């Protein structure tokens with residue numbers, strides 16, 4: 001079997017198009033421009049690239065982008081003061097602090113200082129609790145993007161066996177909650193799970209978010225399974241030239257695509273969905289803040 005490739009780049013462009021349509025309507029019907037503030041502390045090269053893309057795509061969707069680039073040595077008090085200011089700024093509907101933060105900053109404290117209704121990352125403890133109890137919340141962007149791809153691929157997910165490999169707060173745990181909400185039978189596995197191969201072999205849906213390059217081989221998969229690869233691992237690629245690198249996921253794409261029914265590539269799979277869902281969450285936050293009906297299809 002050769003798996004169908006799930007084109008996250010094309011799907012994310014469709015989502016961004018829908019976001020832009022909603023933005024046009026919010027402006028015309030309500031005089032509202034959704035605004036997203038992104039805070040970057042330090043000079044992590046990957047984070048700089050992601051923040052630049054977020055700003056560019058926010059503007060392309062017709063929204064207002066507010067970028068705050070702070071020095072790596074910024075104090076916790078100064079960062080919290082900025083978040084406080086953004087929390088009360090009526091032009092800002094969504095706030096995101098790019099992760100990872102420098103070591104001297106307390107990530108949980110910083111995230112929990114964002115007003116929950118503006119927490120477009122869905123990482124605030126209130127949103128985590130709301131999602132876990134099946135209530136309306138802001139939903140973390142990467143799991144939301146994975147869910148959109150799965151629904152588009154499979155339609156109704158009810159009753160399917162899903163294995164999420166990885167237990168992070170950003171991806172693994174919220175992903176499991178979302179799949180449970182769609183009535184999947186969900187197992188959260190991780191690098192220490194006993195006989196992980198057997199656990200994965202029982203799954204109709206595999207979401208790999210373990211952070212280890214090419215960790216899941218094709219012979220772990222049930223034939224026809226749908227595989228969502230969240231991993232973004234940069235490996236040296238001397239064959240491409242000195243100092244060159246290549247990106248791989250947490251799934252061994254070559255062997256997995258011989259067994260799976262459908263699979264996301266890396267790059268071009270889940271990654272682009274993360275930013276598309278961030279834009280969608282910003283529109284959702286703007287609608288909620290103004291008592292306007294939320295756009296259908298852009299939330300979980």
Ligand SMILES: Nc1nc2c(c(=O)[nH]1)N[C@@H](CN(C=O)c1ccc(C(=O)N[C@@H](CCC(=O)O)C(=O)O)cc1)CN2
Pocket residue numbers: 050096097098099100121141142232247266267268269270271272273274275
């Ligand atoms: N506050 C947050 N910080 C981080 C998040 C997040 O959701 N919120 N996620 C990641 C980084 N991230 C967005 O911030 C992100 C990662 C990857 C991509 C993406 O499009 N990847 C491309 C490949 C890009 C490359 O060449 O490096 C792909 O997979 O095709 C977008 C956003 C950590 N921090």
